[in-house]
Amino acid sequence: MYRAIPRTLAGQAVAWLLMLVAVIVVAGSVLAAIDARVDGDRAARGEVTAIAVSLADSPSTSRALMSSDPAATLQPVTEQVRKATDIAFITIMGTDGTRYTHTNPGLIGQKYIGSTAEALRGEVHTETYTGTLGPSVRTVAPVRAPDGRIVGLVAAGITQQSLTAAWRAQLPLIAAIALAALVTAGLGLWLIRRRLLRQTGGLAPSELRLMYEHHDAVLHAVREGLVVTERGQPALVNDEARRLLGAGHNGEIELPTFLVTGDEPLVDVLYAEQGRTLVVSRSPVPTDATAAVVTIRDRTExxxxxxxxxxxxxxxxxxxxxxxxxxxxxxxxxxxxxxxxxxxxxxxxxxxxxxxxxxxxxxxxxxxxxxxxxxxxxxxxxxxxxxxxxxxxxxxxxxxxxxxxxxxxxxxxxxxxxxxxxxxxxxxxxxxxxxxxxxxxxxxxxxxxxxxxxxxxxxxxxxxxxxxxxxxxxxxxxxxxxxxxxxxxxxxxxxxxxxxxxxxxxxxxxxxxxxxxxxxxxxxxxxxxxxxxxx
Incomplete structure (x- = not known):
C-alpha cells in the first residue's frame, strides 16, 4: 500500500533530504536563470554603449555629418558594423534628430524616436525605449567636430526580443544541470536509505524511541548485571553491573580481565571479584565479531x-x-x-x-x-x-x-x-x-x-x-x-x-x-x- 509519508526512519530521513535537495536545486536554477538574464542585459548595455561611443568618436563620422550627403557615406558603414556585431540597429542622426542611417532604409530622413536631450548636453545616455523595431536597449552618444561642437548623435540598440531569445537559449542548459543534480542527489540518497535501513532494522522513529525508552527502563530495572563490550571496551553497562563491579553510577569503569579476554562463549562460569562470587555468561554478537553481551549475577551470599x-x-x-x-x-x-x-x-x-x-x-x-x-x-x-x-x-x-x-x-x-x-x-x-x-x-x-x-x-x-x-x-x-x-x-x-x-x-x-x-x-x-x- 502506498504511503504519502514513509514509515521507516530511513525513508522519512531520505524523503526530507530529497525535498530539501529539490528546493535547493530549483531555487538554484531560478537564480541561475535570473542571473543569466541580468548578465545578458548588462552585456547588451555594454556592447551597444561601446559601439555607439566608438562610432561617435571616429573622425570619419564627424566629417560625414558635416558633408553635404551624410547618408550616402554613413549608411554602408553602419550596416557593415551592425551585421558584424549582430545588434538591432545603428542610427546616426543630426542634432535635430533627422536620421542619416537606419536598419530600414525607408526610415532614413525621418525623426529619431527616443531621448536625445542628454546626448545633446554631451552625455552618453543608455535607456530602454520602444522604437520602430519594438522595445530595445539603446545608447545615444554625441558626435563632436574637431572644434568640440556637437554636430550629430549616434544611437545603437538591441531589441528586447533578441535579449529574451538569448536568455531563453540558456534555459535548457540550466535545466539539464538541475536534472543531473537531482538524479545524482537521488542516487546518493537512495544509497544512504539502504544503509540506514540496515542500521535501524527498518524501524520507524516512534518505534526506535519506544524501543530506546523500554530498553533503558529495563536496563536500569533488571536485577542482573549487563555489560556490552566492543573491542575489549565497555559500550554499555547497566546499574547492577556497575554495583557488582564496584563502579560509580556515572563514573568511568574498568572492566575486569575475565570480561574482556577471550572471545569464546561462557555459560554460568563462576568468578570471584572484589569480595563477590559472580556467575558470568558471555555471548558474542552475531553481527559483530568484536562485540559480546555479558551477563553477571551475584551469588556471594x-x-x-x-x-x-x-x-x-x-x-x-x-x-x-x-x-x-x-x-x-x-x-x-x-x-x-x-x-x-x-x-x-x-x-x-x-x-x-x-x-x-x-x-x-x-x-x-x-x-x-x-x-x-x-x-x-x-x-x-x-x-x-x-x-x-x-x-x-x-x-x-x-x-x-x-x-x-x-x-x-x-x-x-x-x-x-x-x-x-x-x-x-x-x-x-x-x-x-x-x-x-x-x-x-x-x-x-x-x-x-x-x-x-x-x-x-x-x-x-x-x-x-x-x-x-x-x-x-x-x-x-x-x-x-x-x-x-x-x-x-x-x-x-x-x-x-x-x-x-x-x-x-x-x-x-x-x-x-x-x-x-x-x-x-x-x-x-x-x-x-x-x-x-x-x-
Missing part, C-alpha cells in the same frame, strides 16, 4: 551459604559414620559379654572411649572455639573413613579471643575448604593432611599441608579468581568454589593467601589486626589507667 552447608553436611556425614562404627563396636561388646568374655569386652570399650576422649580433649584444649573444634573432629572422622591421616600439629593454639579477626562462619569457610581441598589432593599412595591453626586477637594463621603434588603459581591464581577445578566436570558440578571462597574471605580482611611446595603442598592463610586498632587499644588502656589514677 549463596556461595557462602553453600560453603558452610557443605562443611556442615560433611560434618553430619562424619557423625553418622561415627554412629555406625559405635553401633558396630557396641554390638561386638555385647556379644563378647554374652559369650562370657567380659574382661576383654570391658578392655575394648574403655580403649575406644579413651582414644576418642583423648582426641576430643586434644582438640578442645588446642581450639577453644566449639564450632571450629567440632569441624576439626568431623574432618578427622571423615579423613579416617577415607583412609587419610589428618593431624592437628602441636604448634596449633586457638584461644577464645582469636575469633575476633574472623566470624565463626568465615572461620569454618576458610578451614573447612582448605581441609577439603587437601583431602581431595593428597597422594593416594601416602595420604596424609596436616593442619596448623594459630590465633590470637592480633594475628591468625591457618596452614594446611598435604602429600599431594600442589599447584604452580599460575594454577593457584586461576583457582582463586574463578570456579576452577582440577576434577572432571569442573564448574558444571558446582566444584571449584572452595579456594575462591577462601580467597574472598582473605581479601575482605586484607589478609594473605599463598601456596608453596616445600616438604609438601602447603597453603597458608595469614590475617593480622590493623595497626591502628592496636594503637587505639593501647590508647584506650592508657586512658583507663589514667582514669583510675584520677579516681
Amino acid at each position: 549463596l556461595a557462602d551459604a553453600m560453603g558452610e552447608l557443605d562443611s556442615m553436611t560433611r560434618f553430619a556425614e562424619a557423625l553418622r559414620s561415627q554412629l555406625h562404627e559405635s553401633a558396630n563396636r557396641l554390638h561386638t561388646v555385647v556379644a563378647m559379654i554374652e559369650t562370657g568374655r567380659s574382661a576383654e569386652a570391658a578392655l575394648m570399650a574403655t580403649t575406644e572411649m579413651q582414644l576418642s576422649q583423648r582426641l576430643i580433649d586434644r582438640m578442645t584444649e588446642t581450639v577453644a572455639e566449639p564450632a571450629l573444634a567440632a569441624l576439626l573432629l568431623g574432618k578427622s572422622a571423615q579423613a579416617a573413613e577415607r583412609g587419610i591421616s589428618l593431624m592437628l600439629t602441636e604448634d596449633s593454639q586457638f584461644g577464645d579471643d582469636a575469633i575476633e579477626l574472623l566470624t565463626v562462619g568465615e572461620m569454618i569457610t576458610v578451614v573447612g575448604n582448605l581441609i577439603d581441598n587437601a583431602l581431595d589432593a593428597c597422594d593416594p599412595a601416602d595420604p596424609w593432611v596436616e593442619v596448623t591453626v594459630v590465633g590470637d586477637p592480633a594475628r591468625l594463621e591457618v596452614v594446611v599441608a598435604d602429600s599431594g603434588p600442589g599447584m604452580d603459581p599460575g594454577e593457584f591464581d586461576r583457582a582463586q579468581a574463578r570456579g576452577y577445578s582440577t576434577k572432571a566436570g569442573g564448574d558444571a558440578l558446582g566444584r571449584g568454589l572452595g579456594l575462591a571462597l577462601v580467597a574472598q574471605v582473605v581479601d575482605r580482611h586484607h589478609g594473605t593467601l599463598r601456596a608453596e611446595n616445600t616438604y609438601a603442598s602447603v597453603v597458608t592463610v595469614l590475617l593480622s589486626a590493623p595497626e591502628r586498632s592496636g594503637r587505639a587499644d593501647v590508647a584506650d588502656a592508657d586512658a583507663a589507667i589514667e582514669g583510675d589514677g584520677d579516681r
